[in-house]
Amino acid sequence: MITESIAQVPVYGDIAIGPVTLESGRKLEHVSLRFEQVGDPDAPVVLVCHALTGSHETVGTVSRKGWWRGLVGPNQAIDTNQYQVITFNALGSCYGSTGPTSVNPKTNQPYQSEFPFFTIRDMAMVQVEALNYLGIDQVACVIGGSLGGMQVLELAVSYPERFQKAVCLAATPYLSDFGIAFNYIGRKAITDDPHWQNGFYSYDQKPQSGLATARMLAMLTYRSQDLFNRQFHREDREGWGKSATEDAFQVESYLRYQGQKLVERFDANSYLYLLKAMDTHDIGRGRGGWENAMKSMKADLLAVSFTGDLIYPSDVIREMVNVHRTVNDHSSFFEVDTRYGHDGFLVEFEKWGDKIKTWLEGHSLKPHRSI
Structure with a gap:
């Protein structure tokens, strides 16, 4: 067992995966995901999925604080004294993982717009491959907001045996036309x-x-x-x-x-x-609709919405939980009252962080409650 002080120092690295066949049928011969790991490597795993322009630096360093530093860390809502927290830089991003800025081995030039098209389902798939590389077959909880929340849903639906709990913030089971x-x-x-x-x-x-x-x-x-x-x-x-x-x-x-x-x-x-x-995000694609997909999710689900969120409204997120509760009555929903709208999942942790902590510890939340 490593000491707490050492465990709280983020570890960074790259995981080579490949070849990978994408949902489109196209193949990437080499995929590498950059990651951050914080906490005791013998502790239960919390997998964090970042948003659109986020990165794997969830906790970050003294000189560069991570984007969820106020939620993840020692004695925080996601306590790195209790969990090891892993974040992968998403496929297609530009913070170290394979994407359009990476060198195409066939040309020795950056892929740029020659990079093959990929989906949220592909992003989930390569993260599971990376977990396999690390020898992790069970994840205590997967959590993320916005694009990260889309990945949470896709991971929990596509790999129902791997994830015990799922926390989806500011994301819906499909992206609306709006x-x-x-x-x-x-x-x-x-x-x-x-x-x-x-x-x-x-x-x-x-x-x-x-x-x-x-x-x-x-x-x-x-x-x-x-x-x-x-x-x-x-x-x-x-x-x-x-x-x-x-x-x-x-x-x-x-x-x-x-x-x-x-x-x-x-x-x-x-x-x-x-x-x-x-745009392609729809957990029901090829699965008989999003409701059927939700019913195949075995993980306990906590879904969080934020008032004023223009793209991911509370009523759709609440409905998603209602459907999941027909097969899992441990799942919960709450709405955070905030002026920040969609960006609420990046701020005001004092408003909702304790709810995440309570739910992770196994205590039930009253469903459909606004805070």
């Missing part, structure tokens, strides 16, 4: 950028404007209308009024800043591929 519409506009902003070059852009001249616009659009679905209005109050910028194209309001400046931040850290092709994978 969600697909937003993703389409985001992709079109990128592909209309003159620097996109059919996906074979120079890394010195990336489609920055298109990716920034896609991110700005996405921000409107991540945060609630109420939060935008309360945060900015139509506050204008000092000295505006010189032209019709300048930022006149602080909200415009905020969106521009968010777009630029993503451009500096994320790849446009990876963004395109991951958005398209989200």
Whole structure:
């Protein structure tokens, strides 16, 4: 048994998998997933699935805090004194796992838009292969939000014997047409950028404007209308009024800043591929509908929604749990009352983290409760 202090230092590595045949029938000869592992390797496993532009750095380091540091760690809701927590960088992402930025062994050049199309089901499959490599055949809990929540559902449905519990935050059993519409506009902003070059852009001249616009659009679905209005109050910028194209309001400046931040850290092709994978999300595909798929899930399910979530509404998530409760009465649902909307799963852990902890410890939650 390793000491607690050493166990709390994240371990990073890469797992080579392959060859892998994707749902489309295309084959990737070599797949590598980068991962973070925190906690005693003899402890029960919690698998974390990250969101669209997230990474495997759930806990992170002293110099670079992970995106769920406030939820995962010693004495946190997901307690790394009790669990080993593993996060894989998703297939298709650009933080170390195989994706469009990886080198195609056939050409010795980055794949870019030659990378084969993949689905959420493919993303789940390669994570299970990585777990196999690590010798892990049982997972105490799989948890994730948004794109991560999609992976949670796909993992628990596709591999029902592997996962004892599943926590799905801010995700539905399929992506709605409304969600697909937003993703389409985001992709079109990128592909209309003159620097996109059919996906074979120079890394010195990336489609920055298109990716920034896609991110700005996405921000409107991540945060609630109420939060935008309360945060900015139509506050204008000092000295505006010189032209019709300048930022006149602080909200415009905020969106521009968010777009630029993503451009500096994320790849446009990876963004395109991951958005398209989200479009395909439907756990009922080839399984007789999502309701039948939910009934095949053996894991206890905790589903969490957030008020003001434009794309993943509470009523659909509640219905998903209702269907699962017909075969598993240990499953629960709760709604978090927040101004953050969809992004609620990344903030305000004090509002809902204890609910996760309670449920992981085996204590039941009252279903259909808002907090």
